[in-house]
Amino acid sequence: MNRIKKRLTILNAVIEAMIKSPETVKYPFGDLTLPEGYRGKIEFDPDKCSGCGLCVRDCPAEALHLNKKSREEYTLLYYPARCAYCGQCEDSCRHGAISHSNKLVGATTHKDDWVLVFKDSKASQE
Amino acid sequence: MIRSVFNLLVFPGFIFLVLSGLTFEWLDRKFLARFQRRVGPPWYQPLADLIKLFSKEDLLPKNVNDFLAALLPLVSLAAVLTAGLYVPIAGYKAFSFEGDLIVIIFLMSVPTLAYYLAGIISLGIYSVLGGGRSLLQFFSYEVPLLIALSGPAILGGSWSVSSIMTSQGNLGSFILFQPLGFVLAVVGLIGKLKRDPFDIPKAKSEVVGGSLTEFSGPTLGFWNLVMDIQAVIGIFLLIDLYFGWTKMSHPSLSIIIFIIECLILVLILSGTSAIFARLRIDQLAGLGWRILVPLALLQLGFIILMGI
Amino acid sequence: MDKISIPIGPQHPLLKEPLSMMVDIAGEKVLGGSLRLGYVHRGIERLAQQRTYVQNVHLIERICGICSHVHTTAYCYAVEALLGIEIPPRAQYIRALMCELERIHSHLLWLGILAKHIGLETIFMHTWHDREMALDIMEEISGGRVSHAANQIGGVRFDLDEEHGDMIRGILKKLHSQVDGLLDIIETEPAAIARTKGVAPISSDLIKAYGVVGPVARASGVDIDLRRDAPLPPYDKLQVKVVTHPGGDAWARTYVRAEETRVSLNLCEKILEDLPEGDVSLRTPRRVPEGEVIIRSEAPRGELFYYLRSDGSDKPARLKVRTPTLAALSLLPVQLAEINVADIPVVLAGVDLCIACADR
Numbered sequence: 001m002n003r004i005k006k007r008l009t010i011l012n013a014v015i016e017a018m019i020k021s022p023e024t025v026k027y028p029f030g031d032l033t034l035p036e037g038y039r040g041k042i043e044f045d046p047d048k049c050s051g052c053g054l055c056v057r058d059c060p061a062e063a064l065h066l067n068k069k070s071r072e073e074y075t076l077l078y079y080p081a082r083c084a085y086c087g088q089c090e091d092s093c094r095h096g097a098i099s100h101s102n103k104l105v106g107a108t109t110h111k112d113d114w115v116l117v118f119k120d121s122k123a124s125q126e
Numbered sequence: 127m128i129r130s131v132f133n134l135l136v137f138p139g140f141i142f143l144v145l146s147g148l149t150f151e152w153l154d155r156k157f158l159a160r161f162q163r164r165v166g167p168p169w170y171q172p173l174a175d176l177i178k179l180f181s182k183e184d185l186l187p188k189n190v191n192d193f194l195a196a197l198l199p200l201v202s203l204a205a206v207l208t209a210g211l212y213v214p215i216a217g218y219k220a221f222s223f224e225g226d227l228i229v230i231i232f233l234m235s236v237p238t239l240a241y242y243l244a245g246i247i248s249l250g251i252y253s254v255l256g257g258g259r260s261l262l263q264f265f266s267y268e269v270p271l272l273i274a275l276s277g278p279a280i281l282g283g284s285w286s287v288s289s290i291m292t293s294q295g296n297l298g299s300f301i302l303f304q305p306l307g308f309v310l311a312v313v314g315l316i317g318k319l320k321r322d323p324f325d326i327p328k329a330k331s332e333v334v335g336g337s338l339t340e341f342s343g344p345t346l347g348f349w350n351l352v353m354d355i356q357a358v359i360g361i362f363l364l365i366d367l368y369f370g371w372t373k374m375s376h377p378s379l380s381i382i383i384f385i386i387e388c389l390i391l392v393l394i395l396s397g398t399s400a401i402f403a404r405l406r407i408d409q410l411a412g413l414g415w416r417i418l419v420p421l422a423l424l425q426l427g428f429i430i431l432m433g434i
Numbered sequence: 435m436d437k438i439s440i441p442i443g444p445q446h447p448l449l450k451e452p453l454s455m456m457v458d459i460a461g462e463k464v465l466g467g468s469l470r471l472g473y474v475h476r477g478i479e480r481l482a483q484q485r486t487y488v489q490n491v492h493l494i495e496r497i498c499g500i501c502s503h504v505h506t507t508a509y510c511y512a513v514e515a516l517l518g519i520e521i522p523p524r525a526q527y528i529r530a531l532m533c534e535l536e537r538i539h540s541h542l543l544w545l546g547i548l549a550k551h552i553g554l555e556t557i558f559m560h561t562w563h564d565r566e567m568a569l570d571i572m573e574e575i576s577g578g579r580v581s582h583a584a585n586q587i588g589g590v591r592f593d594l595d596e597e598h599g600d601m602i603r604g605i606l607k608k609l610h611s612q613v614d615g616l617l618d619i620i621e622t623e624p625a626a627i628a629r630t631k632g633v634a635p636i637s638s639d640l641i642k643a644y645g646v647v648g649p650v651a652r653a654s655g656v657d658i659d660l661r662r663d664a665p666l667p668p669y670d671k672l673q674v675k676v677v678t679h680p681g682g683d684a685w686a687r688t689y690v691r692a693e694e695t696r697v698s699l700n701l702c703e704k705i706l707e708d709l710p711e712g713d714v715s716l717r718t719p720r721r722v723p724e725g726e727v728i729i730r731s732e733a734p735r736g737e738l739f740y741y742l743r744s745d746g747s748d749k750p751a752r753l754k755v756r757t758p759t760l761a762a763l764s765l766l767p768v769q770l771a772e773i774n775v776a777d778i779p780v781v782l783a784g785v786d787l788c789i790a791c792a793d794r
Contacts, residue, residue, distance in 0.1 A: 006618035010401045013560055013615060014161045023163045023563055037592065039577040060489035086492040086583045091591060100577070162559035251440045255775065258461075322553050323625055331448045331551045331779040403625035404553025406776040407462060 038102035039087050042078070048097035049076065055089035055098055064089060078116045080105070133211065133220040143210045147354030148172040150361070150392060157396035172354070179347030187249055187340055194247050195341070198240040199348035205236035206355045212287065213362045216384045217371040219288040227285045230363060231272065234318065237352050238264050241327070244349075245337030256336030260327035262407055263317060266414030267324065271314025273422035277307040277429050278367040287366050294370025301368040303432065307425045308368045310418060312394060315360045317410075319353065322399035326407050361391045437465060444473050448551065448779050451789035455766075459775055467770040469763065475793045482753040487513055487587060487722060490750065495581050497755065498791045500540050501733045503532045505755075506585040508731040511666055512742040513587050515727045517718055523668070523710040525589035530668040531705045532572065532584050534698045538609065539568040540734035541649075541691045541698075544786050545616065548688060551779035552629045557619060564612045567605050574601060589715025599706055610699055617692050620685075630684040634769040634781050637682060644768075646761045648736020650785055653690040654682040660732035672704060684784040691786075720748045735759055735786055757791035 025032055034040065051074045056064045063082035068074040085105070089098045108114070133139055151172040159166025186195055212226040238260060245257020278300045282290035294300055301308045317324040320336075328336030338349055365387045374380045405413065437460050444452040452473035458465040478497055482490050494509045495502045507529050514521060542565035549557035569579050575598055576582040576591075584590050620626065636646075641654045651658055660666075661674040677693040679686040726743040736758030745751040762785040769781050 003622060007622040009615045009618040010556070010623060013619075014397065014400050014556060017163045017556075017560070018160050020163070022160065022165045024165045026165070035574040035577070037575070037577040038573065039583070058486070058488050060485065060492040084492060084496075084581070085578070086495075086581065087577065087591070088488065088492060088583075091586065092488075158555075162556050163563055164559065251438060255440070322555075325553065326776070329553065329776070331553075332776050334447055400556045402554070403549075403623060403629055405625055406629065406774055408774070409628055 032104075034102045034104070036102060039085050039100040041101050041103045041105050042080075042083065042085075042089070043099050043101050044078070045097045045099075048095045050095055050097075051076070052094070054092045054094065058088050058092040060084065060086060060088060075117060079114065080108070080116060081114055138210055138213070138215045138218065138220055140207060142215075143207060143355050143358065144351065146358045147351060148176070150358045151350075151354045153389070153392050154357075154396050157393060158400055161396065161400040176347050176351065179342075179350070180344050182343040184343035184345055186342075186345075190248055190340070195244065196345055198244045198247075199345055199352055202237035202240040202352045203348055203355070205233045206352055206359060209233035210355065210359050210362075213359055214288045214291055214366055214371075215362050216381050217291075222286055222288040224289075225285045227275065227279055227287050227290070227367075230287065230359075231275065234356065234359065235264070235268065237356055238318070241337050241349075244341070248337070248340040250340045252334040252339045253337050256327045256333045256339065259333065259407055260320070260337060263320070263324065263326055263410060266411045267314045267317025267418075270310050270414060270418035270422045271318065273419070273426055274307045274310035274314060275367065277304050277425055280426075280429050280433060287363065291366045291371050295373060299368065299370050304368075304425055304429060306421060307429075308364070310422050310425065311364055311368070312391075312398075313418060315364065316395065316398060317414075318360060319357050319395075321395060323402035323404050324410060325399075325404055326410060329404055357395075361388055361395075364391060436460065442778065442782075448782060450547070451787070453787065453789050455770075457770060457778060462775050464770055464773050464775060464778065467767050469766060471763065471789070472793055474790050478794045479753050479755060482750055484749065486720065486748045487750065488720070490753070491585060491587065492581075492583065494755075495583065497794055498757075498788055499580055500543065500788060501536055501735065501738075501791070502580060503529075503536045503582050503584060504731055504733040504738060507533060507666075508729045508738050508740040509742070509753075510585045510587055511731070512727050512729040512740050513722060514718075515729065516722050516725050516742065516744050517587075518723070519588065519716060519718065520667075521589045521716060522713045524593075524712045525714045526668040527705050527709050528590045528592075528594060528714065529585065530672070531702060532576070532582060532590075534702045534705065535568050535572055537698045537734045538695050538702075539565045539572075541695045542568065542613075544691060544783070545688065548630075548684070548780070548783040549626075551783045552626060554623070554626060557616070560612075561616065564609060564616075567609055571602050571605055574598065586715060588718040589713070591715070593714045594709065599709075602706060603703065606699055606702055610696070613692065613695050613699065617689075617696075620688050620692055627685065629776075630688060630780055630784075631681075633684045633777050634773050634784070635682040635686075636765065636769065640765070640768065641682075644761055644765045646736075646765055648733070648758045648762075648786075649687060649690050649694060650762055650765075651736065652676065652678045653687040655680040658737075660730055660737055664730055666729070666731055668705070671708070672701060674701065684780045687784050687786075721746065722748070722750075733758060735762070735788060735791070755794060757788070757794070759786075759788045759792040763787065763792060 051068065051071065053066045056066045061082045061084040063079045065077040066074060087100055090100055136142060152167065152169055156166040186192060209230045211220050212222060212230050242257045242261045245253040245260065278290050279285050281300055281303060282293040284290055320327055338346060341349065365384065369387050372380055372383045437458055439456050439458050442455040442457055443449050444454045454470035455467055457467040478493060482493055485493060491506055491509065495506050497505050542561045546558040546561035549561065572582055573579045575594060576584045584592065636654050638655045641651045641656050647658060655678055657676060657678050659674060659676040661669045662676055675697050677690050677697060679690050722744045724744055724746040729740045731738045738758060739756035741754040742750055743752040766785060773781060
């Protein structure tokens, strides 16, 4: 008897699947809920950045680049295509300037989006 | 004359069979998707696939006979379409003569043989393997299928599908007398259509694409069409032989019942492909000859005893 | 009958990762086969020597797409051993939790692939749906679905709260009933049993001779499991039940993996229950003192071996990884003799190859 019940498990699963609605998430057309802590698109707060370069040193994918002329004068560049979204920069930053949002990373069609200027100290002073 | 042309081209000929074949493919894929918790394709997907394949280039390996490669699916298509003319659909018989059941069964085997030949001529390793397997499979399911299908013929006292169908009006549906025969016929049909669990000749993980590995473009499109039409004709045939034609007060009610019967068979076909694993070719041969054939003979003996 | 060779790979519907096999067949019988590897060699061991210890955590994670966490766990334990520190117990438990979740999702993935290869596509879809639940847990707590980036040198990068615990317990309960159903199907589905039972059985002697580890060895009756035999920190406090089966064939491996999934589910619940209070990470120096260390850890596919040598700088002098798949691969040509062509997928799936791990 138990064996027959076990034998019917697959039939049960199939019928259950037929009755329930499909599990597919129709993402671009439907809703997709990402968890709070999802490591998605990187957000940057230029006011908090001190230009220490810790994030650049720890980035495993070399997606961050610092052109430093002096303590005050520097540009921080970010290459999204290289980024592995590992979250190391967020951990390394002591001032909390870099953080992950839980937004998905979209594709880019524009060449200028391949390099993002996170902070240009000259521009912010002017 | 006009009626014959209409029969050949529109109903139950070319256009109707193609459309119902595509509908069958969509229903099958949709059911399977829902069994697997997926969404499944939209209704126009099989047609879109077909149009895409017909608009593509026909690529074949070197040294393959192009003419034969193009001819084989056309011959199979012609065979299944001809078979479709003799199968009464929704009680409407276009052509019929005494003994057309035998002709239908013969015409339905043509695609299998052509499939084997397609594997052999296309010179690929996987194609040859798949072709050989399809022939081995043919010998395993064809005998029980034939024995099972002769049950309704004996019970109806005729080898014509339409008279078997009409005789059920007086005797009652034949599925009541031979449920075992119906099951065997469905199993045989699954084998004929090379569907899971008997999709041995085209098992993706073993022989890549089977006989059709090397085919592309319109040739492959015709092959897909042949498989779909073969499936609907098989379904119509089983309904004619085992359910008969239910006469209701209004003809449209009868047609609705016919469509429901079709849907039930599609559901059975999709369901079996969802819940069974693929057999090995030696296991299939064992199943065919050790289990299905004795069962079919048992059913046949029972029917003959009933006739006496 | 004439002997012909059929190529399986580097591209074949059977394979999810590139591997080249030439299989000699005569009719439907397989006579033997040979292997070619190295299609996904990325030079990770050499790359690791050029990056700092901190960067390497993320590099090591990308050795494998399935068992990514256990790789970083072994690496982090190795670095911490060289540094001479012991991470907080809470971090150890969270690491173990992630390892067990990873085992669950790896085994479910494997079951699905086997089902797909024998033509049981419904089970493939259903197991992969269940596996997604385990991935959901990991995404929720660590932020990444496959690359979790959960480990850092000195601990883990996130903490669990009560809400997480409730969520995990709820999903684990659901998974429990799903895995029970899967076991029922494995035990009773006649076609699946016919396809897997008695296919290319391996004796325990052969397993020992080839040094095969993990579920493949346990399915041949070899009783080894590093979680019990040489446990890394949290496992010495958890009693791990080791599942073995004397069969040695594909069915036995299916059974062992399905049972192990169940054991892992129980372990996850136990870890959540026993989770100690405290910090989850320590601050560590960037430079690692000179020395060398060997760490062994039980990955979903068996024993994972890490050798790390430091010369006192902030970059490793040598990192050697030995993955369990390599031993299983060497056994493959032996298994290929005297089977049916239709059994090739079953044999290939049975050893649960992770080519990316083996090639690195």
